[in-house]
Amino acid sequence: MSNAQALPVSDTAAEDARRFQANLELLAEMSRDFAVSRDLDAALLKAVDHITCSVDAEGGALFLLDEAQENLECVACVGATEITGLVIAADKGIVGRVVQNDLGEIVRDVSKDPNFFGGVDEKTGYTTKSILCAPLTVKDERIGAIELINKRGGDGLFDPDDLHFLAALASSAALAILNARQAEALVEQERIKRELELAREIQSSLLPQAGGDTAVIAGVNQPAREVSGDFFDHFPLDDGRVCFCLGDVSGKGMNAALLMAKTASLYRCLGKAVLSPGRLLALVNREICETAARGMFVTMVGGIFDPRTGVVKLANAGHEPPLLLTPEGEFQAFEADGPPLGIIADPPTKDGYPETEIQLNGGSLWIFTDGVTEGYIDGEGTELGDAGVKRILAETGGKPLTERLQAVVGVIKPGEYGMRDDVTLLGVVDDVAARPPAETQGAAAAGSETIMFLRLPARADRLRVIRQAVRSALEYLVCEDEMTEEVILAVDEACQNVVRHAYGGRDDGEIAVELRRDGSDFLVDIQDFAAPVDLDTVKSRDLDDIRPGGLGVHLIREIMDDVQFVTPPAGVGNLLQLRKRLRTKAGAS
Amino acid sequence: MKHEVKEAGASVVVAFEGDIDLQTSPAAREALLEAVGMGKPVVVDLAAVSYIDSSGVASLVEALQTAKKGGQDLTLAAVSDGAMRVLKLARLDAVFTIHDSVDDAV
Numbered sequence: 001m002s003n004a005q006a007l008p009v010s011d012t013a014a015e016d017a018r019r020f021q022a023n024l025e026l027l028a029e030m031s032r033d034f035a036v037s038r039d040l041d042a043a044l045l046k047a048v049d050h051i052t053c054s055v056d057a058e059g060g061a062l063f064l065l066d067e068a069q070e071n072l073e074c075v076a077c078v079g080a081t082e083i084t085g086l087v088i089a090a091d092k093g094i095v096g097r098v099v100q101n102d103l104g105e106i107v108r109d110v111s112k113d114p115n116f117f118g119g120v121d122e123k124t125g126y127t128t129k130s131i132l133c134a135p136l137t138v139k140d141e142r143i144g145a146i147e148l149i150n151k152r153g154g155d156g157l158f159d160p161d162d163l164h165f166l167a168a169l170a171s172s173a174a175l176a177i178l179n180a181r182q183a184e185a186l187v188e189q190e191r192i193k194r195e196l197e198l199a200r201e202i203q204s205s206l207l208p209q210a211g212g213d214t215a216v217i218a219g220v221n222q223p224a225r226e227v228s229g230d231f232f233d234h235f236p237l238d239d240g241r242v243c244f245c246l247g248d249v250s251g252k253g254m255n256a257a258l259l260m261a262k263t264a265s266l267y268r269c270l271g272k273a274v275l276s277p278g279r280l281l282a283l284v285n286r287e288i289c290e291t292a293a294r295g296m297f298v299t300m301v302g303g304i305f306d307p308r309t310g311v312v313k314l315a316n317a318g319h320e321p322p323l324l325l326t327p328e329g330e331f332q333a334f335e336a337d338g339p340p341l342g343i344i345a346d347p348p349t350k351d352g353y354p355e356t357e358i359q360l361n362g363g364s365l366w367i368f369t370d371g372v373t374e375g376y377i378d379g380e381g382t383e384l385g386d387a388g389v390k391r392i393l394a395e396t397g398g399k400p401l402t403e404r405l406q407a408v409v410g411v412i413k414p415g416e417y418g419m420r421d422d423v424t425l426l427g428v429v430d431d432v433a434a435r436p437p438a439e440t441q442g443a444a445a446a447g448s449e450t451i452m453f454l455r456l457p458a459r460a461d462r463l464r465v466i467r468q469a470v471r472s473a474l475e476y477l478v479c480e481d482e483m484t485e486e487v488i489l490a491v492d493e494a495c496q497n498v499v500r501h502a503y504g505g506r507d508d509g510e511i512a513v514e515l516r517r518d519g520s521d522f523l524v525d526i527q528d529f530a531a532p533v534d535l536d537t538v539k540s541r542d543l544d545d546i547r548p549g550g551l552g553v554h555l556i557r558e559i560m561d562d563v564q565f566v567t568p569p570a571g572v573g574n575l576l577q578l579r580k581r582l583r584t585k586a587g588a589s
Numbered sequence: 590m591k592h593e594v595k596e597a598g599a600s601v602v603v604a605f606e607g608d609i610d611l612q613t614s615p616a617a618r619e620a621l622l623e624a625v626g627m628g629k630p631v632v633v634d635l636a637a638v639s640y641i642d643s644s645g646v647a648s649l650v651e652a653l654q655t656a657k658k659g660g661q662d663l664t665l666a667a668v669s670d671g672a673m674r675v676l677k678l679a680r681l682d683a684v685f686t687i688h689d690s691v692d693d694a695v
Contacts, residue, residue, distance in 0.1 A: 460610070460611040460612035461612050463610050463611055463612065464608065464610065464612070467610075467640070482674075485671060485674060486674065486678070488640075489640075489642065489674075489675060489678070492610065492642055493642060493643055496611050496642065496643070496644070499611060500611070551643040551646060551647060551679055552642070552643040552644075554679070555643055555675070555678055555679060558678050559678065
């Protein structure tokens with residue numbers, strides 16, 4: 001004990017035994033009190049009481065250093081005067097000096113000590129004669145000090161033996177306080193752990209339910225820690241297609257999990273209205289750029305799969321290349337052609353992220369995070385790798401999709417050792433034999449069928465004629481009412497652009513409109529015979545901008561599934577092609 | 590397209606009927622701006638509008654902006670299903686104050 005050398009050692013064995021006993025009792029009592037009540041202050045009060053009685057003093061007070069080690073606060077006090085809550089600077093008073101020097105003191109006559117703080121006596125009318133003070137220290141960690149006032153009986157003064165005993169009790173108390181604090185920290189850790197478990201449950205409930213053996217699209221997600229920064233989703237669209245995505249948020253832990261939840265929600269919500277993966281990713285990107293924390297980003301693949309045709313439309317924002325496995329066992333990778341989401345607010349092109357169209361032709365498409373390829377498959381740090389993933393996919397061909405997904409993630413060693421990152425994998429399978437009947441396929445193969453062809457002056461007063469024609473054509477196709485009205489608006493807007501801009505104010509120009517059925521799609525060809533337009537000047541409208549400019553183009557894109565300029569057959573003018581999958585009235589054949 | 594302007598209480602009501610398209614929207618625009626120029630709250634009655642395109646919607650937006658600059662209200666009333674569909678597609682249904690009927694609006 002650092003302050004022992006200044007004191008004469010007690011030579012009576014009986015006194016030693018009494019003190020040893022008192023010390024043990026203090027430790028046991030403090031630990032038990034704390035364990036029962038979880039209330040450190042209450043346990044400290046009992047300890048001060050125990051120590052004050054053991055040393056036979058009139059009063060006692062226990063001071064603890066605050067976290068900054070700048071102030072001492074009285075947290076427990078018994079006897080003579082009540083000073084609980086009193087805060088003093090850590091280097092003031094006798095208690096401050098004891099803490100700073102880490103050395104116990106006996107001040108036999110306080111009136112002669114320049115550091116004595118007489119303020120409390122003045123208020124209470126109590127007279128402090130003698131003070132005994134010992135630091136609370138465990139190894140090098142200063143916790144505070146305990147101060148005793150006035151020895152009971154006799155002259156009221158403490159002697160060196162008392163200090164020796166107090167020092168021993170103080171070091172036991174310090175140990176008990178430190179233990180209690182560590183236990184408190186442990187309780188806090190437990191609480192955080194429980195919350196993380198809850199977060200994990202909520203997060204996994206965001207993932208879609210696994211389908212049965214016949215599912216054509218399914219995914220699997222195994223978080224490396226409690227929560228995951230990876231996600232996947234798939235949901236049916238009104239027109240029979242399936243929208244899907246898979247993403248990986250930079251970083252791990254709660255930040256990543258929250259951004260994951262946000263990105264997945266945005267995708268699902270927008271995905272039901274915006275039927276283009278490229279534009280969808282651009283919208284999600286803009287939203288994340290506006291609100292996400294700096295330095296965080298998301299790599300993501302978004303797509304739409306048509307189970308009736310086996311066609312996948314795909315857009316890739318900086319993610320690992322999806323793999324196409326053909327029925328012949330060949331693999332083809334599709335590299336990303338846009339940056340991750342959350343980095344640059346402006347999309348790579350005016351139509352958003354570039355889209356790739358893939359005909360699965362009876363094959364399958366696989367999208368995964370690097371946690372799959374970088375997972376360890378043995379105890380020696382061998383990664384599964386691209387080759388490993390391909391091998392398992394090739395070997396499991398013909399088995400149900402969910403089984404194939406499990407086969408891949410199953411080879412990665414579980415736990416933090418093998419799963420070095422979250423492991424997420426999504427598969428899309430085109431089972432040609434099981435394709436839902438598409439009444440339209442014969443027609444599509446045979447080419448489109450013209451319903452109506454109009455060639456008329458490109459003038460504002462003829463737009464009504466065009467609207468009537470589109471209405472008649474859609475009635476003929478038994479198109480559902482809501483969609484009829486929308487398509488009429490889109491065609492009108494597209495024709496307006498020709499009337500307004502194609503002929504530069506001349507009113508002798510012409511417009512040709514052809515309305516066709518192409519399988520289950522409604523096709524509109526709008527042709528003018530003027531100089532070709534500069535595609536870059538045809539801009540879609542920024543949704544945040546309520547100025548009317550560009551509103552027409554926005555409406556066309558919003559309503560139609562596909563809008564593009566194609567080369568006109570005669571090689572003159574401009575040909576704009578609008579396409580929309582038909583929704584027929586209920587009960588129509 | 591036809592339109593009618595009348596005063597109701599403290600407001601000016603502009604009622605449109607028929608199609609507001611590229612051909613007729615200049616007249617609609619003129620009627621709206623004239624009504625805003627009267628300095629009173631403007632209610633646009635769209636009950637009998639069978640069709641409205643982006644140029645018609647643009648006229649409404651321009652009238653709203655002009656009214657707001659002068660500290661006036663411009664609200665829509667009894668919006669037909671067809672007009673509402675277009676306002677929603679243009680994401681402008683939240684930009685305008687829309688009343689169920691002209692009586693509610695004046």
